[in-house]
Amino acid sequence: DAKTTQPNSMESNEEEPVHLPCNHSTISGTDYIHWYRQLPSQGPEYVIHGLTSNVNNRMASLAIAEDRKSSTLILHRATLRDAAVYYCILISNFGNEKLTFGTGTRLTIIP
């Protein structure tokens, strides 16, 4: 399974943009890049996903490098409610249904 690498922790000021990086140098052509986040004392929740093109939704934007070996989750204007652990994972379009998470990035928002 292709692996992802994320920083253990990041800090950002409230109301500023946040760029959360993820490296996935062994990604295959059929792997989707998914992002989830886990708020304190809750189960993870889906944020966004993409394959090759940049993606936007109401929660965030996903910027995917041209070679697909890295991606960045962008929170355009961080609020205190965005403090969470953010997970970047790869899901293959082929193979089994196994779904594994790494340790993620703990994002702290400074008021």
Added chain:
Amino acid sequence: NAGVTQTPKFQVLKTGQSMTLQCAQDMNHNSMYWYRQDPGMGLRLIYYSASEGTTDKGEVPNGYNVSRLNKREFSLRLESAAPSQTSVYFCATRTGPKNTEAFFGQGTRLTVV
């Protein structure tokens, strides 16, 4: 629409006791998952089920058994609980194709003393 429901929410067991954690979903999803999360750690996959009647081991299956009773329900059983199994357990569901999102329950906090 309840989504993914886990029961119980909290449980304290004595070492050696057994129990079953229940997970039910009303989204008609094919795949279901059990994870554990130790304090300050990420999610580790215990078992998963790609469809009714099938189960597969994840990263940390030892000490656990699972049963996919039907499409809606996926249970996790601890036959002889150990303090090392103290953790928060999450159930998740997902449907194909592979670019679809997973939905998680709120977790079961289990303490083994």
